[in-house]
């Protein structure tokens with residue numbers, strides 16, 4: 001069942017229930033109040049009649065005309081009087097009863113004999129119903145007369161019937177109007193949901209440029225649309241990244257293959273001395289090494305993406321690790337006439353995976369050496385700053401432009417200067433560094449200016465003893 005219909009039905013049911021309860025309560029209260037009022041006015045009339053009887057009693061009989069003349073308030077049209085003998089026989093009857101015969105009931109007579117007044121409702125043939133009050137009149141403790149005051153219930157019944165009619169007609173009308181309004185409002189409220197569904201459909205068909213119009217209101221729908229848009233934007237970015245990544249990966253692998261193919265074809269064009277073949281094979285081996293490195297690094301990154309790379313969590317003496325890597329780096333630097341030195345060094349212990357941290361540091365030092373010019377210096381430093389360790393690798397080499405700084409951690413991204421300076425890179429080292437740092441709950445920053453070197457800083461939480 002569509003949500004719109006369900007909402008309307010729920011709302012309609014609740015409203016119908018409320019209306020019925022309200023109508024019922026109104027009807028019951030009014031009926032009760034009207035009966036009460038009738039009983040009270042009967043009691044008042046009976047009191048006057050009793051007083052009149054007592055004051056004007058001349059023996060056992062009293063003509064009603066006398067009473068009426070003496071007490072005009074008794075001659076009201078909507079009340080009837082009857083005076084009964086102690087035996088229950090009518091002695092006096094007000095003329096407005098006409099030919100209607102209202103006998104004294106047994107219960108009323110018995111109560112009167114016990115000195116108690118009685119209220120009764122009675123229905124007579126012809127459909128008229130009456131409310132009756134029978135009051136005993138005692139003379140020296142003995143029942144002398146019974147005064148009965150009565151009034152027709154017809155006006156009350158008619159009024160209640162009218163009310164019932166009004167309720168029966170107006171409740172369904174009110175309900176119908178409210179249901180119509182509810183249906184309209186539910187439709188209005190759900191229209192943005194339809195828009196979202198439509199957008200999601202187009203999204204499923206592959207159109208990632210879809211965006212929803214976000215209303216300014218910070219309501220549920222507004223928030224949903226904003227969240228939806230943010231989700232699509234992220235999807236679009238990652239789709240683009242995936243496409244870019246495949247393109248980059250194929251390109252990076254194709255370059256060495258093209259070189260190898262060209263050299264091999266050239267070598268095979270005619271017979272050559274063995275030395276020439278050796279040179280070609282050596283060159284090919286170099287290209288193969290590069291491809292192996294790319295594939296290894298790619299494998300690592302995709303396993304990391306899948307959450308399959310395990311990171312150990314052991315205390316690692318970072319200062320000892322840095323010193324160790326520096327000794328290795330000195331050899332690396334000698335090949336390119338770059339001096340690798342130690343700066344400030346403070347004892348720091350972090351929690352993590354020593355092998356991965358070593359890989360991280362080696363990658364950074366390798367870059368620093370690789371992108372330095374002969375005769376320049378690379379400096380490693382480690383300092384403790386509160387609860388964090390700051391490990392930095394600084395060089396004075398070719399540097400990175402501000403625009404490129406935001407992208408060097410992307411897979412396969414290499415600046416043109418870097419490609420010119422060191423054609424053998426893979427562009428994956430920093431992506432791996434970033435992953436390792438983040439797996440250790442740290443972050444990596446870069447400060448650099450073109451031609452003035454670069455400083456990479458790794459910030460890691462330290463183990464507090």
Ligand SMILES: Nc1ncnc2c1ncn2[C@@H]1O[C@H](COP(=O)(O)OP(=O)(O)O)[C@@H](O)[C@H]1O
Pocket residue numbers: 363367368371395397398399400408409413414415416418419424425426427428429430431453454
């Ligand atoms: N120390 C550095 N000095 C200048 N540029 C750097 C430095 N380290 C990294 N870069 C830039 O970041 C890019 C990505 O680095 P990386 O992922 O390690 O790839 P690769 O070392 O194979 O070039 C490099 O190609 C280079 O443009």
Ligand SMILES: [Mg+2]
Pocket residue numbers: 363366367425427428429430
């Ligand atoms: Mg590198």
